Amino acid sequence: MIGRIAGIILEKNPPEVVIDVAGVGYEIQLPMTSFYQLPDIGQSISIITHFVVREDAQLLYGFVDKFERTVFRELIKANGIGPKLACTILSGVSARQFMQSVIHQDVTTLVKLPGVGKKTAERLVLELKEKMQKLSNETPDSAMSDTLAQIEVPSYETPAQDPKDEAYSALMALGYKQAQAEKSVKAVAKDGMSSEELIREALKSMI
Template identity: 60%
Template structure:
């Protein structure tokens, strides 16, 4: 089991990064809430990981802190929730926001996430309410909407003319339909916005 990686951040292609650990490059997929908190390309980064082995692939999912990883692990135990949907859920809202939705049985808030229908949302509330009550999440750097902020806000290392395309691609990878992703990105785009800022604001607009 690979539980933690520390190395040099070689590339950031939301929602995936390439991390150089002693000469070995690890491809790791992160929820966008963790992605925003990554340092700049070329700097050292630490991610807590969850390793998934399938017949056709071996996948690493990464998280900025152990609390978010713990929530991800509880999520994928729920009936009908796989790692991809778990990643999508934690990209659309912070761990604290998700736990609040479950605690207050806010099904309407959960169904706004791609891939989460009413039955899935109701099942998440029923299956996770007691389990999540036992999790203790430490306070992170969040803004007034509960979205984790990056300590290097705006440094996406992506040419500005590619920012919209990368933002749309990231949203599609997270489960949003191409037309929906394009509409969201175009709706909030302003000149000089980075891809990470576009993704964050687009996710906010759809929740």
């Protein structure tokens, strides 16, 4: 099991980051709530990870802290929820917001997430309410803070990319349809916005 990756950021292609560890580049998928907090390319980072082994692939998912990973792991135990959908859910809402939505049986918020229909939302509440309540009671607020360990080092030069194109790609990677992704990005786009700002605002507009 790979529980943590520490190295230098080589690439950021939301929702994926590539981290160089002793010359080996690890591709890691992150919920966008974690991706927003990554430092710049060329800086050092330490990320909590969850390793998934499938017949056709070996995948790494990354998180800001152990609390977020714990929520992710509880999510993928639920019927019909795989790692990709769990990552998408935690891109639309933070781990703490998801926990509170389940505890308070807020199906309205959950169904606005891609891939989560009413039946899935109701099943999540039914299966996870007790676990989320227990996690809430056991986890201090300080453990839910969104922080990443990082050390600044000189950044590398990277080719400029169109922020809107990056935002479209990220939203579609998270499960949104192309038309929905383009519509939401165009609705929130303002001059000078970065791709991460566009993604954040587009996700907010759809929740």
